[in-house]
Amino acid sequence: MPWTEILGHAEPLERLKHCAARGRLGHTYAFVGPPGIGKLRFAVQLAQCLLCEQHQESDLEACGVCPGCLQVAARTHPDFYLVELPEGKSELSIELFVGDDEHRGQAGLCHDLSLRSMAGRRKIAVINDADLFNEASGNALLKTLEEPPQHSLLILIASSAELLLPTIRSRCQIVHFRALAENAVRQLLLREELVDGDAAASQIAQLAEGSLETARQLLDPHRREQRKILYDLLAAEPFLSVQLAARLIEGLDAGGGEKSSQRTAAGWIVRFAIEFFRRSLLDLADEARGTDDVGQVARFVSRFPSGSPESLDRVARLLERCLAADRQLDQNASILLCLETLCDDLGRLLRA
Numbered sequence: 001m002p003w004t005e006i007l008g009h010a011e012p013l014e015r016l017k018h019c020a021a022r023g024r025l026g027h028t029y030a031f032v033g034p035p036g037i038g039k040l041r042f043a044v045q046l047a048q049c050l051l052c053e054q055h056q057e058s059d060l061e062a063c064g065v066c067p068g069c070l071q072v073a074a075r076t077h078p079d080f081y082l083v084e085l086p087e088g089k090s091e092l093s094i095e096l097f098v099g100d101d102e103h104r105g106q107a108g109l110c111h112d113l114s115l116r117s118m119a120g121r122r123k124i125a126v127i128n129d130a131d132l133f134n135e136a137s138g139n140a141l142l143k144t145l146e147e148p149p150q151h152s153l154l155i156l157i158a159s160s161a162e163l164l165l166p167t168i169r170s171r172c173q174i175v176h177f178r179a180l181a182e183n184a185v186r187q188l189l190l191r192e193e194l195v196d197g198d199a200a201a202s203q204i205a206q207l208a209e210g211s212l213e214t215a216r217q218l219l220d221p222h223r224r225e226q227r228k229i230l231y232d233l234l235a236a237e238p239f240l241s242v243q244l245a246a247r248l249i250e251g252l253d254a255g256g257g258e259k260s261s262q263r264t265a266a267g268w269i270v271r272f273a274i275e276f277f278r279r280s281l282l283d284l285a286d287e288a289r290g291t292d293d294v295g296q297v298a299r300f301v302s303r304f305p306s307g308s309p310e311s312l313d314r315v316a317r318l319l320e321r322c323l324a325a326d327r328q329l330d331q332n333a334s335i336l337l338c339l340e341t342l343c344d345d346l347g348r349l350l351r352a
């Protein structure tokens with residue numbers, strides 16, 4: 001597959017191509033950046049380039065059709081390893097790296113990497129979820145990081161460099177990946193046929209914060225329904241803050257009532273409210289973008305004289321209040337208190 005199939009990430013690619021062309025690829029990289037932006041895909045593509053039978057390593061290109069490329073894509077190449085969090089587990093366990101008690105040192109990734117390459121080229125390992133090492137598994141990998149086997153390449157993938165164990169981080173070359181551009185998310189949604197048509201893709205992409213994973217969450221019908229309820233309540237005249245708070249808090253428990261899922265749900269509510277007021281602001285400034293739910297935004301905006309500085313200021317303050325709530329949630333504030341005071345304050349700002 002050519003690199004043009006990978007959307008975004010031109011900077012990391014340029015850096016690695018530069019190293020490859022000079023024969024100076026490192027042994028250990030950490031690809032860090034927000035979830036759902038294609039770091040794993042990029043790493044697999046890099047592995048294809050290094051195991052492609054039609055290209056030199058210095059080209060850093062993959063033909064996509066030779067046995068080497070196909071086997072990497074199918075995860076069956078004998079010199080390509082992918083380690084990730086096993087289903088239902090919350091940490092990468094030591095067994096994944098050095099084998100279980102009965103086979104300690106005779107199985108696992110560190111053992112496999114120490115063997116001779118089957119195809120006579122590199123051995124490449126990608127460790128996804130590398131922010132989920134525990135002390136034992138981190139220590140098990142350390143020896144491999146300190147003395148990497150000849151012709152091995154290890155790529156660790158994590159959402160941030162800070163979340164890597166310090167002993168691991170200090171032995172990696174960090175490569176930063178940024179969130180995708182809105183247009184890239186839109187294209188990915190269409191390419192993977194996750195949405196019907198361009199309008200839906202654009203609307204989801206606007207909200208997805210540069211992450212395909214976030215976009216996928218937005219496709220959940222329950223979340224879409226919550227968004228519609230919130231939009232209706234925000235557009236209602238008069239604005240009823242107590243009812244809004246009650247509805248939002250009721251919706252929090254739909255995910256099973258666990259704290260972490262409540263926090264995720266609250267995060268979405270605040271994000272949708274931010275989106276609502278941002279759109280209202282654009283609408284007031286006559287820069288509205290056509291979407292399927294302009295109805296509620298238009299209804300809300302119609303109560304303000306259009307184009308007046310006071311109107312813009314009022315809506316900007318509503319938006320600012322929601323942004324503050326977003327920061328509070330990030331800082332682990334009480335979820336209920338955060339939503340209740342948000343609704344209260346929105347009511348007060350609207351009545352002022």
Ligand SMILES: [Zn+2]
Pocket residue numbers: 051052053054055062063064065066067068069070
């Ligand atoms: Zn190939």
